Amino acid sequence: MTRILIADDHDVVRSGLHSILGSQPGWEVVAEAGDGKRAVELASETQPDVAVLDYQLPFLNGVDATREIRSVRPQTEVLIFTMHESEPLIRELLQAGARGYLLKSDARRFLIAAVEALARHQPFFTGRVSETLLSSYLAGGSTSGSTLTPRERGVVQLIAEGRTNKEVAMVLGINIKTVETHRAAVMRKINANSSADLIRYAIRNKLVEL
Numbered sequence: 001m002t003r004i005l006i007a008d009d010h011d012v013v014r015s016g017l018h019s020i021l022g023s024q025p026g027w028e029v030v031a032e033a034g035d036g037k038r039a040v041e042l043a044s045e046t047q048p049d050v051a052v053l054d055y056q057l058p059f060l061n062g063v064d065a066t067r068e069i070r071s072v073r074p075q076t077e078v079l080i081f082t083m084h085e086s087e088p089l090i091r092e093l094l095q096a097g098a099r100g101y102l103l104k105s106d107a108r109r110f111l112i113a114a115v116e117a118l119a120r121h122q123p124f125f126t127g128r129v130s131e132t133l134l135s136s137y138l139a140g141g142s143t144s145g146s147t148l149t150p151r152e153r154g155v156v157q158l159i160a161e162g163r164t165n166k167e168v169a170m171v172l173g174i175n176i177k178t179v180e181t182h183r184a185a186v187m188r189k190i191n192a193n194s195s196a197d198l199i200r201y202a203i204r205n206k207l208v209e210l
Contacts, residue, residue, distance in 0.1 A: 002119045005031045005048040007039035007065065008081070009058055017052060017081075020111060027115070036060025037171065040068040048076055050118045053098075055082035055089070059171055061157055061207055063089075063096045064150050070097035077118035081107070084206055100124040147189050153207060155182040159195065160202035 006017045006029060014032050022029045030046040033039035036057035043051055051069055055062035066078045079100035080093050090101055099121075102114045106126050117124040148156065151172070158168040165179045172179070186192070190201050202208045 002027045002050065002115070003030045003046065003048040004028065004115065005033070005039065005043055005046060005051040005076075007033040007036065007042075007051065007057060008054040009034050009056070010054075013054070017111075021052070021115060024112065024115075034058070036062070036065035039065050040072065043069045043076055044072045047073060050077050050079060050115050052079045052081050052115070055080055055084060055093075056206060056208065058161060059158065060154060062098075063092050064154055066093060066098045067096040067150060077121060079114055079118055079124070081111075086206070089206065102126065148186060152182050152186045152189075155179060156186055156198055156202050157207040159183065160199045160208045 004021050004027060006014050006021070008014045008017070011034075014034070018029045018032065021027055030048055031042040033042050036053075037059040039051065039053060039057065040060065051066075053062045053065055053069075057065060060068065062080050062082065066080070069076055069078060077100065078098040079102060080098050081102050081104060083104045085103055093101060100114050100118050100123060102110055102124070103126065110124075110126055114124040154172060155168055158171055163171070165176050165183070168179045169176045183198075186198065190197070192198050192201065199208075
């Protein structure tokens with residue numbers, strides 16, 4: 001039996017994925033989450049074989065949720081299911097521990113194959129994603145990824161979602177002074193002068209949706 005966790009902040013997407021994946025012989029959808037933090041909790045509780053995560057999740061985005069899931073449950077393979085085709089994003093997700101990357105536009109053709117591959121602990125990338133990585137490699141693309149740490153990205157995401165420093169601290173389980181320290185570090189790194197600059201950065205780097 002292949003156990004699957006689904007995480008997406010859109011009910012209709014979760015419902016569609018559940019219907020498709022749950023109907024496959026020998027597969028069971030054991031949990032659904034609407035945000036990254038809950039996805040990590042459910043991965044620990046239900047111990048899925050494969051976690052299908054949207055990149056743009058509230059609280060913790062796909063990169064940070066992947067990293068935490070792989071930390072608490074190394075046996076769980078992560079498939080990122082997203083509309084974004086970005087070489088730096090793909091690299092960052094691979095570094096976080098994801099072994100599969102599927103564009104939502106390719107789901108009809110490749111979703112089942114992607115989950116099957118990850119259930120066998122084999123990586124899965126469509127030709128389009130492989131071409132993106134290959135083109136970057138041939139062009140001498142950078143492998144350094146984001147200048148922000150995972151915690152800093154989490155703080156920026158929550159601020160961009162409209163949360164106060166106190167709320168950010170509660171969500172991330174840290175104190176307000178630490179939030180303020182991370183916020184100041186981010187603003188220095190990205191040359192931001194206001195919360196509006198942080199929000200623009202979050203949107204530009206796809207930490208939040210418009």
